[in-house]
Amino acid sequence: MSTASDLNLFPASLGDGRTAAATPVQVRLRETGLEIAATRGDRRAPLLWPYGELRSSVPLLAGAPDVVLSRNTGGAESLYVADPAFSRQLLGHAKFLGAGRQRLRALGPGIAVVAIVVAAIGLARVLEVRPAQTIAKFLPQETREAMGRSVVAQLTGNMRRCESPAGRVALDKLTRRLTAAASERGLDVRVVMVDWNLINAFAAPGGQIIMTRGLIQKASSPDEVAGVLAHEIGHTIELHPEAGLVRALGLSAAAQLIFAGSTGTATNIGILLTQMRYTRVAEREADGHALRILKTAGISAKGFGDFFERLDPNPPAPGAGAAKKDDAQPKKDEPKPGINIARRIFESEILRTHPLTKDRLSAVRAQTSYPATPALDDADWRALQTVCGVAVITPRPGAPASSQQSAPPPRAQTPPAPAPANQDRDIAEATRALETNPSDVAALQRRAMAYNRSGRQAEAIRDLTKAIEVRPSDPNLHSARGGVHYGARQYELAMEAYNEAIRLEPNHVFARNGRGNTQRALKQYEPAIADFDAAVAARPSYVFTYYNRALTYADMRRDDDGIRDLTSALGIDKDYAAAYIQRGILHQRKGLREQAASDYRAALAAPSAKYESGAWAHRTARDRLQALGIATP
């Protein structure tokens, strides 16, 4: 009865929604909707489904081979049409059924959420709200302390706490001095010393701070320890540990929400990166507090800077400004470019939890000077150094912080006398002698050496300069002064002194050794070797020359030469424990594990008291054997 062509008429199947049976029907696309009529023979009136009420089982694509339609007004009927022409025409009448439109509608909630989140973040930025920190502020003090105790327990596990009484007193003295400077109201800070090799300090919630034996050993003055402690106190003041915990919880919850469907490799890395980013900002803030606290407490910030410099494996060359010498000449075994890029990325800011030490260093060095006293007096400092109960060898400040050989620089000019010396006693005795005769060169020299061993290099230099005034042509005095400068990392001055000594006596073994060491520190390896060669020629039985030359060969990656020299040294004195260690290290570098292990065991067998490096050698031997997986007695 309609004038529409038969192209508009499609066979279909209609389910009535009451049973699963279906009726064959015919569908026509009218202007306002679908007209569904029974096939011939049935007299019922046709159904009309308005286009606006239609719902499709699948978002329609043009030319879909079939389609299942129902009405979204609640009827249970279901219409099935299997004709691509039908779908095409249907889309013409009911565009909203199309896939594109459906997806746009589906995007609505997602975009709304994103808009809300962006607005919230923007608002937080504008209002300078820091949610994690705010939440952290609301935590009561007992909760914070309880969290802190758990964190401390988790971080330190079964490690021993260092509680020697004198050391504890010294530590508390230092802590009190710093907390008093940090805030007038005083801060509740508890410092825990842990017998742990790691060089670090951690701030945990509730004012708990962990410091390690490794840190105390790495520090060469109480000022350095004070700097680190002040830094950690800075974290505590800013509630960084508590905020960090809150943030970790929040991020993990948010990531769950966002990545609801897929599981986590991406999630975890993302969280890690953001966490590290937060700690970067936190470290800078803590540094700011540290400098302020140190200044208020009247402690020099130089120690703070010195400590960082020692941590940075590639310190800027002294006086060389920004450019590093390493960048200039390519190393012989330079790794492939890909690895270099990876290493550079790794070293770059984004992936390190602490800002690059170069940045922090410049921030600290930029401090103007102010009147300052040492963080601890000598007695307290020594007590702190022994808080873990073991005698601690303070490395000379000139020790290169390379991971391969953390050796104390060879004490070339000191005769191998056992020296559990009481420096104070020597100083007092020499001072008494000088009272009677102020020009007693020997006494001046003795006192200078005692000052040097106590770390009081300025006074040592003063004494030696006085001695040189009295006896300017004594190469020993110049050599001794070179040694003190070398120990204080004042290499140019050391070179001057040694040059003078060698000018006075070209075959001065100590001066040759000393200048060789200085040149090695300045990375002038060939001249260093030349000096050592001269020293060997002058006195072939002086064991330290071989040791020093071996270290230089090791720096030049001439491992075989280094091993040969160390073997010579051990041939002269089989009890030279440090030589075993260095040889073991070189063996290990060449992949000769068994030989390295036997060297380390030999070091342990050698007496530790014979040389000043003995205790270090024993400790290193144990550590390295343990790293190799070998049990030690």
Add this chain to the structure above:
Amino acid sequence: MAVADFSAGPFGTAEAKRITWVHPQGGFLGLSLLNGLLRILTLGVYHFWGKTEVRQRIWSAVRIDGEPLEYRGTGWELFRGFLIIFFLVLLPLGLITFLAPLLWGSRVFGQGAVNSLLWLLLFALWGLGIHRARRYRLSRTLWRGIRGGLSGSSGRFAWTYLWTTLLIPLTIGWIVPWRAVILQRALFNDTRFGDQAFTFQGRAGPLYKRYWLVWVSGIILFAAAMGGIGAILGPIMPAGGPAPGGMKPMTWDRIAGVVAILFGALLIFAMIRAWYSSRMFNYFAAETTYQGGRFHLATTVPTLVWLVATNYLIRTLSLTILSPIAEARATRYIIDRLSIEGATDWNTVNQNPDALLTSGEGLAEAFNVDGF
């Protein structure tokens, strides 16, 4: 040009059913990528809508007598379900596990006791999630306007799930086929299309004919792998003094050796397991009837292994972005091999009477329980 075949005779006559798969016009690759992109752009919120569209497409590819299934779930339902579960279950659980040790220390929360309780809770919730997810999906599945459904109590199923799970370690895995039959029965006997239920009559006996080999080989492989690894790594440090040779240091060869052993053992076990799984799927189908018509599934071991392996690669290598493809492939695999014999009188199947669950399968969503 009609695709489907309508009955030539008067309607309502019982006729042979066919279960077929007609691959959708757009495939799944484009949809997967689009969903992935939109998901990222909306901080994950679009995931629920994307998943809904994927299901719509998969469902519409499954044909019974030439007419497609229809999926009427919505993204909103899934999203709401997830939010409910997240804020009522996941977040409290997370807070408890994270904060409790910090706040109260090991006095109150003996880690062992709390951990065990949490694991029990997790297993129970998992079972609950399976049941609810299935119910949601069935109730949103229609054919010719008739809904599916899952009757029965989710709680009872969760309990069954929980205690049978606990039996697995207690029997070193021997209980697995028996458990599978129990759970399958619980699910399928309550599964409805319209007002008519499926029936499942399977028993565990026939499964054990193959399972015993899986079980024995599992134990042997485990022992062999441990022995091999032990030989490579060297003796464990005795508690007392140092051993003369000491523990050998870890080198790359040793690590590679351990990895190779583990990988090899797992691979062999997976093959044997697949041989059993194929039998189990086919057996389960053969023991399931609807309206007197018995199902027939013809999976084979090589094709099953291929499917699982390639799906695994697809999922992991694409960081789950291409999961819809894997889902579709798995469904297609089953549908292509599934048939039903006997006749169904569609006139006797009435509309499903169960009330509609209003929010979607939040629990399963949160725990990623996803069947085919």
